[in-house]
Amino acid sequence: MASFVDEVLIRVSSGRGGNGCVAFRREKYVPRGGPAGGDGGRGGDVVFQVRRNMRTLVHLRYGRVFRAKNGQDGEGARRFGAKGHDCVIPLPPGCLLRDAQTHEVLHDFGHAHEGCVTLLSGGRGGWGNYHFRGPVQQAPQRAHSGQPGQERVVHVELRIVADVGFVGLPNAGKSSLLNFFTHARSRVAPYPFTTRIPYLGVLRTGDGRDVILADVPGILERASQGVGLGLRFLKHLTRCAGLAFLIDLADERALHTYDLLCKELYAFSPVFETKARVLVGTKLDLPNARECLQQLRAQHPSTEVCGVSVHNRWGLDELQEAFVRLSDAGAGALRSPVWRNQAPSFMYAQLEDPVCQVRDDFGATVSLSRKRKVRG
CATH class of the missing domain: 2.70.210.12 (GTP1/OBG domain)
Structure with a gap:
């Protein structure tokens, strides 16, 4: 630190x-x-x-x-x-x-x-x-x-200047996803706030393109009021071309996590309201995760929703394509509001x-x- x-x-x-x-x-x-x-x-x-x-x-x-x-x-x-x-x-x-x-x-x-x-x-x-x-x-x-x-x-x-920024609650699988795509060696452990500083990684696609991914510490409810690590590191996401909201499908609050994260982001800066985004349901290999993913897609029909499992390598190719689309969506936009x-x-x-x-x-x-x- x-x-x-x-x-x-x-x-x-x-x-x-x-x-x-x-x-x-x-x-x-x-x-x-x-x-x-x-x-x-x-x-x-x-x-x-x-x-x-x-x-x-x-x-x-x-x-x-x-x-x-x-x-x-x-x-x-x-x-x-x-x-x-x-x-x-x-x-x-x-x-x-x-x-x-x-x-x-x-x-x-x-x-x-x-x-x-x-x-x-x-x-x-x-x-x-x-x-x-x-x-x-x-x-x-x-x-x-x-x-x-x-x-x-x-x-x-x-x-930090990045193409895609990871947003999620603690233990949502952000560091595991970053390590898989970029070999960034971000620390992974089964307790909250393992990630205490931002990490960057470069995703190299098959056609030779580079997509920069940013992992920031997880945020909690009322983070805008100083709970947890607060919103100290969210400023690093303001320059990202797009956002990836990581939702733990095994969490009983999974269907309400996206609204909670948006509330805290908008309290920090209204810039996040206009950014391109994708919802990523993690830990798809756990019980009842697929049913939760279907409910999440029905709840947000206008937003792209992907389900992945880093442990079983499910849905990662589809998610990589989504990251490339997010990078292209913000390529011509000013990254520094x-x-x-x-x-x-x-x-x-x-x-x-x-x-x-x-x-x-x-x-x-x-x-x-x-x-x-x-x-x-």
Whole structure:
């Protein structure tokens, strides 16, 4: 559990621009070379980069302050200062960036093809005294200071990107089904809440297609009120193209399980109301399971219902085809419905004074005393 981190607060700041230089051209046969102060270098940017081989935010949990390098000052002979190095922060696919104070969505990496985004730009470098030359002021003794960088506290939230998400009560057979299709090695045991973190697996079909399956911990009645593990991990299902509702056919509440799951999902977010879905009756090999499956189909005639048994390998080919159809149904849809004013559900750590401070004093000049040594 400690190795899976899906929400974290970090403080990021871009680099300050370098100061402009006050310098003059001094050569043997050029007695009045004029101003030659170079501009300062631009500060480094804060860049978030998606890396497909990452699955968690554990690398951000213990180092939560990230600063880009400042730009170097300008030099004589109109030499510009070097640009500060960017601060590149790697993220797994599907992350959501929010402002920690206003909860405004800064960027959403909901699409797998997105590579990187610049969140904070570095400060511009200041002008050297070369820019202030003129017929009246032929030896300017001033230069611009560099523009300060930006600082922000960002709430990074991971939402797993998958094609089909498993929804069900504890011990409904979600992990067994995931292990059969994908060899994900999710833990299976005869007691509730064996799965405590989300698991991903890739189903490879016979025609070479890949369907990503997501297994999240089971939910209970009144989970929206904090019962069990609550709805903490349901956010990972908001990006799924379709949902697979797993119902234990041996459970005496099997006919009411689907309505219960829908109630808890809709209490979390209305996004789930429009997602494609399939009902999967598990443990078909147990007594009275087939009769319960027929009643389930009669109760929900407009929804596809499949019966499977992982133990006896019944109905798994039909279910695989249903997963492919769910993936195709949401292929063109946006996988990241974002609620702009929704505050994050929880945070791992709090940082002091999460205030965004952006100073913009670019253009302020620095007057130098004539007693100060001027670089040549």
